[in-house]
Amino acid sequence: MYQPDWSVIPQNMGLFLEGILLTLEISALALVISIPIGIILGLCRISKNKIISFLATTYIEIMRGVPLLVLLFWIFFVMGRFLQLGPYWSAIVGLAAFSGAFVAEIVRAGIQSVPRGQMEAARSSGMSYVQAMRLIILPQAFRKVLPPLASQFIILIKDSSLVSVISVVDLTLVAKNLVATSFRSIEVWTFVAVLYFIMTFTLSQIIRFLEKKYNSYD
Amino acid sequence: MISIKNVQKRFGDNIVLDDINLEIPQSNVFALIGPSGAGKSTLIRTINALEGIEEGEIIVDGSSIHHKQTDINKVRTEIGFVFQSFNLYPFLSALDNVTIAPINVKKMGKQEAQEKGKQLLESLGLGDKINSYPSQLSGGQQQRVAIARALAMDPKVMLFDEPTSALDPEMIKEVLDAIRGLAKSGMTMIVVTHEMGFAREMCDQIVFMADGKIVEVSPPDKFFTNPDSERAKSFLSKVLNH
Ligand SMILES: Nc1ncnc2c1ncn2[C@@H]1O[C@H](COP(=O)(O)OP(=O)(O)O)[C@@H](O)[C@H]1O
Ligand SMILES: [Mg+2]
Numbered sequence: 001m002y003q004p005d006w007s008v009i010p011q012n013m014g015l016f017l018e019g020i021l022l023t024l025e026i027s028a029l030a031l032v033i034s035i036p037i038g039i040i041l042g043l044c045r046i047s048k049n050k051i052i053s054f055l056a057t058t059y060i061e062i063m064r065g066v067p068l069l070v071l072l073f074w075i076f077f078v079m080g081r082f083l084q085l086g087p088y089w090s091a092i093v094g095l096a097a098f099s100g101a102f103v104a105e106i107v108r109a110g111i112q113s114v115p116r117g118q119m120e121a122a123r124s125s126g127m128s129y130v131q132a133m134r135l136i137i138l139p140q141a142f143r144k145v146l147p148p149l150a151s152q153f154i155i156l157i158k159d160s161s162l163v164s165v166i167s168v169v170d171l172t173l174v175a176k177n178l179v180a181t182s183f184r185s186i187e188v189w190t191f192v193a194v195l196y197f198i199m200t201f202t203l204s205q206i207i208r209f210l211e212k213k214y215n216s217y218d
Numbered sequence: 219m220i221s222i223k224n225v226q227k228r229f230g231d232n233i234v235l236d237d238i239n240l241e242i243p244q245s246n247v248f249a250l251i252g253p254s255g256a257g258k259s260t261l262i263r264t265i266n267a268l269e270g271i272e273e274g275e276i277i278v279d280g281s282s283i284h285h286k287q288t289d290i291n292k293v294r295t296e297i298g299f300v301f302q303s304f305n306l307y308p309f310l311s312a313l314d315n316v317t318i319a320p321i322n323v324k325k326m327g328k329q330e331a332q333e334k335g336k337q338l339l340e341s342l343g344l345g346d347k348i349n350s351y352p353s354q355l356s357g358g359q360q361q362r363v364a365i366a367r368a369l370a371m372d373p374k375v376m377l378f379d380e381p382t383s384a385l386d387p388e389m390i391k392e393v394l395d396a397i398r399g400l401a402k403s404g405m406t407m408i409v410v411t412h413e414m415g416f417a418r419e420m421c422d423q424i425v426f427m428a429d430g431k432i433v434e435v436s437p438p439d440k441f442f443t444n445p446d447s448e449r450a451k452s453f454l455s456k457v458l459n460h
Contacts, residue, residue: 117305124266125319126295135322139309
């Protein structure tokens, strides 16, 4: 019978904490960068200009078609070589570029869910297209995209475990290294699974709270 | 004030406005009536360029609406538009619905815009609703907020596309009364409507449209007692005797 020894967990709490922080940091930075990317891409996708919408659609299709793992390797070994990105920024750029495509689709769906009459009312009062987007459409789209955007952030936290392959010492790589030295794979991986769950579950609760607050007008 | 010359509008192969000509003098109220699909909505939507046109010209207060060099955003501030379905901004209070364009388009100070917005809402009988959200208002109240929102820009012209068609019967009067008040103040207006009583009593001219054409333009007394066209006669016999 295998005798579990959980002492490996408290003994290495500092390492786990550093891993959690790096995982959250990379995911949050990637999300923060992917939101403007997503808004711009989403707006380009619904643009009347065929070239602009084609370019945006192409980007989105590529990001959906290439596995994140391959994308991370490509950015680290190909793009990173020319740009001197290093593992940390390669990870963030990779996650943001990948996530941006999904955020774009969320933004597009959010904007298109706002009834056409809203844009017409705004434009007929003299607002420019950009003003109407900023003052009338995006605030309404924002409320609609909050839940899917939250799911995207949760996906991002989970996907960020892949950055361990380009030697970013996130929670997953901390665990991998610890298993290699302590041989306590059952204890370490169980604990790490629980940690990921706590992060994503806390986040989904925060989002639920925000959703209630922002949807109070109807 | 509004001059429509030889306007043609197509949706694909479908000619929706066919050689439309109309002159609306300042302070006149024109009713636009006709069967569904006649092109009434399309016509008033071309007047503030919510729809483009293929041929012709529309001039409002000296500005050629569809001309490339016209600053359409500026011209639109002078043309108030009221929609059948209100199109209020659901995430803003009644007052914010009214002030958002003056503040952001006209660059009016927030304080001044709010003072003015409150006055407008009060004058339309909504003094106790300034902080309500659209979802908390009845249809008639929402449409009056929409009228206040349009008036907040100090337009020279007001366009109404079936402003009472989405309302329960008991709310129609309050909205028509608001439009009556505007007519008395000398506002130039075009009202697409099925309210024949209103058209007859309030309007200077009745414009009757069918199949994308203006069939007849007559003063109300003549139009409702002895219209020139057969189309208008048969239309009136349907709507007045139902
Ligand atoms: N966006 C559009 N695309 C294609 N056809 C349209 C569009 N809007 C209106 N039409 C067509 O134009 C004609 C006139 O419509 P409309 O102006 O709404 O008539 P009315 O307001 O008199 O009922 C109808 O045949 C309608 O189907
Ligand atoms: Mg119509």
